[in-house]
Amino acid sequence: MNIIVCIKQVPDTAEIRINPETNTLMREGVPSIINPFDLHAIEAAIQIREQMGGRVTVLTMGPPQAETSLREAVSMGADDAVLLSDRAFAGSDTWATSYTLAQAIRKLGADIVFCGKQAIDGDTAQVGPETAEFLDIPHISYIRKIEEVNENYIRVERLMDEGYDIVESSLPVLLTVVRELNTPRLPSLKGKMAAKKAEIKKLGMADIGADENNLGLKGSPTQVKNIFAPEVKAERKMIEGSPEEQVDNLIKELKEIKCL
């Protein structure tokens, strides 16, 4: 079984703050991490390999420093690591990212492709399904359990709003995973050694036979026009006093605006 896991290196959004004076992001000191959902994808891939044999390849499109994330994935147990890096990829939106990933995946070959449900920097949850479309293979989103898998068939539970679907698919297939699927393992000592020595395969535009018109900012249908800080409500009223007074005043306020 050949499994490819798409991982993205992202800034830890929980740590990002906005500079209130300049209205810009304060990125300094914010660690880069593997997108949390992708850790679950790596874990799922390794579990399937442990059960059925084969190889797990982690794939990321990003700048040279994304290599750190690939090595981290190897330390968890991935066999191979591929870095898709080229200045032509810069400014890719989800369409161009998916196109690029799909070109690479086609070249590498896979029975199962795993993605995270979404990346925490953009939260679009679009790259998985779009990549599947470019590969012309089926996909199943929000996998929370893998019930059965063999060489040409898979059955999974897909998380929906009020419960879950049991879905089956032929292989090859692309799956996007949610946190409920598993608990990602920590790197083992052996894994850490392997990660240090691991050879990171590097692919650029020419290696994946990509059409330049589909890459980077040029290939991206969407553009960011501007960014701004979210509005903050200004009419805040602090209610002081003893707990008793606070509660009475709150009720009075809510009554006044006819909310009670």
Place this chain on the structure above:
Amino acid sequence: MPVIVNPDKCTGCETCPASCPFDAIELKDGKAYINEYCNACMTCLSVCPEGAITDTGTGEQSTEQKQKLEDYRDVLVFAEQKDGKVVSVSYELLGAGKRLADELGAKLLAVLLGAGEPEARELIKWGADKVIVCSDPALEKFNDDMYSEMLARVINNHKPAIVLAGATPVGRSFIPRVAAKLRTGLTADCTSLEIDKETKHLLQVRPAFGGNIMATILCPNYRPQMATVRPRVMKKGEYNTAGSGEVVEVGLENIKSRTKVLEFVKEVSEVSVNLHEADIIVAGGRGIGGDKGYKMLQELAEALGGAVGASRAAVDEGWIPYSHQVGQTGKTVNPKIYIACGISGAVQHLVGMQSADIIVAINKNPEAPIFNVATYGIVGDLFEIVPLLTRKIREVKNI
């Protein structure tokens, strides 16, 4: 690079690298250098004190391209159904779609897959001028392959300028495939949709970086402009029983599926429905300390006739089930009153609830960021405040 640095203007002051959310600016030979991690977010443009950073633009549109864009006119809403009934986000999208269509002087179309004529008529009452229906039973249950192929065909036939869909598990799963097929842009989880007065392009606003910033996204050179919107973000339009429009049935020809839904297992209907519908939500965070705190919130919610929400911390601790989680990785809610108890107000939480009309924050830490979005703030111990509040509300309501 989408963004370039003018080396003559750059003084190497090092202001921009720290502002870049993607770590895409380095200092090389005393000058800023944009590396391949650039996502073209344009943050750095406004940061540079020297105005040394500019974007390269995406080039002029050819007249041929412009003409193609002009072929696309109307606004189309994907009307999602569940068990044969249209789900409520579809009506909200019709409300938003109607406004956009009116502004463009265009028609409002809806696509309904896997339900019949009566439901299509409902969509017309909610504002659609025309509904394209495929009532084939094969589409009753959601299916990525079939839904994406059908929607792509309808779009190719009708050439709408704008396509809107709900950011539900269904929409989020198959709409990206449609965008990929059509070679066009898709913007997820929009919180505001407006037409640019001059260019007539769709201005799509969405949160990014866990809600830390908002971005306006354009899709200027491709059509349709596609967007998903979370439930409860847009307001429903007017319901007009006399509304008239056309229903067109289309067939499901030559569409195969490689996946199959064997069964749907219902798990947590009540609470999730409640959270979306509730006018009042009492939500608890790590501050509630455990199951006992949860019970306290339930009592307050009951007294108010509301539902119980939770922060992720409270869910991760196992005190409140996941289906109650509000925020980036939980639900988006839009109640009249949101009472946050022992919630610090992390951005990931705020994105899910800050559109509530009234926010009451109860927190013992006066510095908690939740107070920044609160309409009323109470600094205090929730174990004192909440039971008192419950008691007094019962008195007021005479229960």
